[in-house]
Amino acid sequence: MTVYGIGLGPGEADLVTVKGKRLLESAAVVYSPGRLSRTVALNHVPEERIGDLDFPMTRDPDELRRAWKEAAAEVAARADSEDVAFVTLGDPNVYSTFGHLRRTLDAFHPDIDLEVVPGVSAMTAFTTALGVEIESGTGLALREAADGAAPTGPDRMVLFKVTDAPATHEKLTEAGYDVRFGRRLFMEQGETVVTDDPDELAERDYYTLAYAEREGVERDVATAEFDGVESGGSA
CATH class of the missing domain: 3.40.1010.10 (Tetrapyrrole methylase, N-terminal domain)
Structure with missing residues (x-):
């Protein structure tokens, strides 16, 4: 069997x-x-x-x-x-x-x-929870960030096991990244939190992700110019 x-x-x-x-x-x-x-x-x-x-x-x-x-x-x-x-x-x-x-x-x-x-992984579900789009043609790295670790390098990263959000945020912002956090995304156990403020996540929780995007990264897709254009307007 x-x-x-x-x-x-x-x-x-x-x-x-x-x-x-x-x-x-x-x-x-x-x-x-x-x-x-x-x-x-x-x-x-x-x-x-x-x-x-x-x-x-x-x-x-x-x-x-x-x-x-x-x-x-x-x-x-x-x-x-x-x-x-x-x-x-x-x-x-x-x-x-x-x-x-x-x-x-x-x-x-x-x-x-x-x-x-296969199942839906938090590594991909985070895009919906955080309102993030990973466009075609872009690179994305997946790293572990437990105990405040904050590896850098790629334009975009997903860090998992973010057990020290303030320390991770400090190191990433110093390296030139914008950072958003998601805790217990799509989980029925505990409170779901999506935030830019690491102080909201000062309490350690294994089920915390961070999305880091290098400041000023360019989006090389045809529809990128539509960002910020109001409905009915023109680019």
Whole structure:
């Protein structure tokens, strides 16, 4: 049978894809790696079909490998006779716990079939939440920004895990970027915040993104000249 890695999207229950919802409803058990993904999954499957796996909060590699081997063994045992699902927020292949499960299953249970069902990632949903357009022909870099890190270089960047918004904002503005933040975008758990003011996000929260655009960056698209033109006016 098959293990389905299903992306639940950024957190709103109705942003799960049609295929993802269908497979959730048909899976014998739906494994969840954490509280938030479990909350979203419960909108689509009854609690008795949710399987909770234990993942310790540690950086010890031996402890992590032990936990993933145990999780993979449990999932593989169920998948030997019936379809099961493993859910994550966002997309299973974008900064996701599913990658650990997939690698462990490949190594120790190679006969298990795996299928990934993509989900809406906060890395793309941020454009809607922040009102940002990434035009064709432009470059975009995706970086991690935990603990105030603020890598620079490209004209546009999306930084995730912004756990120190004021520090990240200070470093980026000093490097010549305009910065906007989004916290818990399209999530039903907690307050969604979209702001240019890092002081509104002084409290640390793992689910915070920053969009940085170099000041004065040119938009080389035909319709760029329409920006700022009022409806009915002329460029």
